[in-house]
Amino acid sequence: MGETPLPPLKAEPALASRLVVHPIDDQLRDEARRFRLVFACPDCASFDADRDRCSLGYPNADHRDPSLEGRRELVFCKAFELA
Ligand code: SF4
Numbered sequence: 001m002g003e004t005p006l007p008p009l010k011a012e013p014a015l016a017s018r019l020v021v022h023p024i025d026d027q028l029r030d031e032a033r034r035f036r037l038v039f040a041c042p043d044c045a046s047f048d049a050d051r052d053r054c055s056l057g058y059p060n061a062d063h064r065d066p067s068l069e070g071r072r073e074l075v076f077c078k079a080f081e082l083a
Contacts, residue, residue, distance in 0.1 A: 020076040029068045039076060040066035045083040 022028070031037065041047040041054065041064045048055040054063075062075035 020078060022074045022076060024068050024071050024074050028074075032068055038066065038082065039074065039080060040064060041077070042066055043083055044077070044079075045081040046079065047083070 041060050046055045054060045056079060058079060063077040
């Protein structure tokens with residue numbers, strides 16, 4: 001059985017840089033593991049785990065998944081603050 005194809009990118013690279021959408025590659029996955037990078041809602045000071053939502057009221061569907069596996073891009077939240 002072959003690998004599952006990755007979903008298409010949401011934005012072209014030039015536009016993606018303005019939208020804080022970052023392509024995910026093996027280097028990023030490796031550096032995220034080595035340096036324990038965090039960027040998603042569960043590690044953000046504004047995440048309300050009890051209500052499973054952003055306490056600032058931001059839509060967070062694109063920011064909730066802390067995994068970099070099986071994804072081609074990462075959408076950063078400009079309001080992320082390390083918990
Ligand atoms: S500020 Fe951004 S990263 Fe933090 S909980 Fe809200 S949507 Fe998620």
